[in-house]
Amino acid sequence: MGGMAVKKVGRGTYKQQISDDLRQQIADGTLAPGAKLPTEAQLTDEYGVTRGTVRAALDILVNEGLIVSKRPVGYFVRERKPMVFRPQAEFRPRPYTPEMDAFMTEHQGRDPEQTIEVSIAEPTAEVAKRLQLKAGQLVVARRRVRYLDGEPFNINDSFFPLDLVRDTPIMRPESIAEGANEVLASLGYRQVRAIDELYVRMPTPDEVRRLELAPGTPIGYHVCTGYTEEGKPVRVAITVLPGDRHVISYERRRETPADES
Template sequence: MASGTQAPSIKGRIADDLRRQILNGELAPGDRLPTLATLMDLYEVASMTAREALGILKNEGLVVSHGNRGTFVRDLKRMTYRIQSDLIERPDVVAKDLFLTEQETDGRRPTQKIEVTIVQPPPEVAERLPLADGELAVVRRRVRYLEDEPYQTNDSYFPFSIAEGTEIMSPDDIARGANLVIAEKGYVQAYARDEITVRMPTREEQQRLALTPGVPVAHQVTTGYDKAGRALRVAITVLPGDRHVIVVERPGIPDPESAR
C-alpha cells in the first residue's frame, strides 16, 4: 500500500463493491440490492455496518429505499441543462415555455408548479437588482419536474415597476418567455451574467427538491441587463448534482485567415 494511504473501512469496501456493480451494469436500474442479511453473511459484518454501507450509496443518489421492499438501484435519467438557452431567440408563436418545450423535445415528461408573490428580495438578489426606495420585487417561484420527480427550482425576481400589469404577475406558464414580456414594456435584455456555485443544499432546498442527504447542488444566479447595464431581473436556479448535465456552448476561436 502506498505511503500515506489508508485501506477503506469495511462499510466503505461494501459500498465500493456495490457501486462498481451499479456502474458496470451488473446491477441495473430497478434491480434490488442484496438484503441486509445477505450483506451481513457475505462480508461477515454486523447489521449496522451493512446499513451504513447502503447509506453511503443513498447519499450518492445511486440507490433508493422503498420501505420493507428493500433498496433498489435508482433509475436516474440526468437532465441536460443548457445555460445559453435563455437567450436563444424563439418563434413568435409557441405553445409552451422554454423548459417544457426543451424537455419534451428531449423525450421527457416535464411539468412545473408556479407561485407568484410580492416580496422584499433576499440579499443576494437585492444587491444585484436596483429597486426604488421602498419598492418591492415580484418573484415567480417554480419547481420543475420530470416524470413527476422534482429536478430543479427557478425563482425569477423582477422590480415591481417592471412586472406590474404583465403576465409575470400570473402563476401560469409564459409561453413566449418573461424576457419578451418585459421587452414589450421597453425593458430589453441585452446580455446576462451567470454566477455558479457548487455547494450543499439548504434545508429549504432539500425540501423543495426532495433531496437525499449528501447530494450537492449547483446554485446559479443569472442577472439580465439592458444596454445601459441596468439589471432588469435576477433568476436563481438550483440544480441537484445527481440529476443534471450542465452544457455550455461557446463560439470557437476566429479563423486567422478570415480576419485578414
Template sequence: MTRLGRNPMYQQIADALREQITSGELEPDAKLPTEAEMRDQYGVSRETVRKALAQLVNEGLVISARPQGHFVRRRQPMVFRPQAEFRKRPYSPEMDAFMTEYAGEGREPRQVIEVAIVEPPEDVAKRLHLEPGDLVAVRKRVRYLDGEPFNINDSYFPLAIVRDSEIMRPEDIARGANEVLAELGYRQVRALDELYVRMPTPEQVHRLDLGPGTPVGVHVTTGFTGEGQPVRVAVTVLPGDRHVISYERQREASNEGA
C-alpha cells in the same frame, strides 16, 4: 474482510459494494443483500453494515426502500441549456447531436406558478442593484416531468419595472417573461450566469423531493439591458441526478490569440 489495512470495516464494506455497482455486477434496480445478511456475511454488527449503506446512500448510488431493502439507483439526466433563452436553435451540429441524444421525448411536463411581492434576498438585491427597502416581484415555479419535480425556477424583477404588468399574474406566459420585459422597454441583451454546486437545503429537499445524497446545481442568471441595467435575476435549482447543464461556445474572429 478483516481490519488489515487501516480502513474501518464500514469503509471496506462500502467500497466492496460500490465496486460491485460501478463494475455492473449489481445492475440498476438490483436489490442489495439485507442488513442482516451482510451482518452475517461480514461478521460485523448491524450498525456497522448500516453505516456502510448510509455512505452509499449519501453518495447517491443506493436508495433505501423500507421495508423492501436497499436498491441500486438508476439515473437518467435531462439537458439544461441556459443559452436557449437567447438562441432557440443551437448553432452547431455538435450541440444538436448532443441534445437529441438526451432528448426527453414523450415525457409530460407540468408547472406550478406562484407570484409574490417580497423584500428581495440579499444576493438578489445585490445583483439587481437595489436600495434597501426596494421591493421585487418574484415568480416561483416548480416544474414537473412525469409527475416528478424536475427543477425550481424563481425569477425576480424590480417591482418598479413590472408593477401591473402581465408578469404579476400567476399564469404561464407563452411568449416568455423576457418578451414581456422587452415590451415594457427593458430588453435584455446580455446575461451573466453563475453556477454553484452544493448540497441542498432542507427546503430544497422538500420542494424537489430529493433523495439523500443528491447534490444540486444552483444556476443564477442576471439579465442586463443594453445600458447595463440589471432587470431580472433567475435562480434555477437543478437536482444533480436529473440534469446535465450544457453550453456551446465559439471562437470570435476578432479575438484569436486566446
C-alpha cells in the same frame, strides 16, 4: 473523551469504506444503472462487519439518490435519466452545433409541468446585489417548481424589480405565453447579455421540502443575471438542480475575429 472520539471515527470509517467502494463502482459503471447490489449478507461477510454497519453504508447511498431499496428483493442502482438543463436555450432556442444536436437527441427533451406562485417580496441580499437595488426596493418573485412524470425536478425562481414590472403579465400567477423575457423587452428592457454562476452544495431544508429530496442529494445552484444593452440588470433567475436528476450543458465555439469586435 479522546477515546470516544477515536471510536466514533473508527465506526465512521467502516461504514464509509463500504459506501465509498460501492459509490466508486457506480461512478465507473462496474455497477450499471439498474444493477442489483450485493445482498446485506454478502456485504456483511465481505467486510467482516455487523449487519447494522452494512445497512448504515447502504443508507448513505439511498440518501444520495444513487441506489433504491426494493424490499424484499434488495438494493438496485438507480436508473438515472438526467434531464438536460441548457441555460443557453434562453438566447438560442436551437443548438447551433451538430454535437449539441446529438447530445440533446440522446437525452431527449422532456417538457416539464410546473406550479407557479407570484409574490411581491423583499429581495434577499443575494438578489438585491445582483439587481443593484437600493434599500427598500421590492421585487416581484415568480417561484416555480417543475415536475416531470409527477416528480419534482427543479426549482426555478425569477426575480424582477417591482418598479419595472408593476401591472404587467409578469405579476400574474400563470404561465406567460410569450415568456417573461419578451414582456421585459416590450417594456424597453430587452436582455442581451447574461452572467451564469453555478454553485455546488448540499440542499437547504426549504429545497429538500420543495423538491422532495433525500437530504444527502447535492444540488447545483444556478444564478442567472440578465442585462440590457446598457448594462442594467433586470432579472435574476435561480434554478436549483438536484444532482441526481440533471446534467447541465453548454456548447461553446471559438470566437472569430468578427465576434471579438
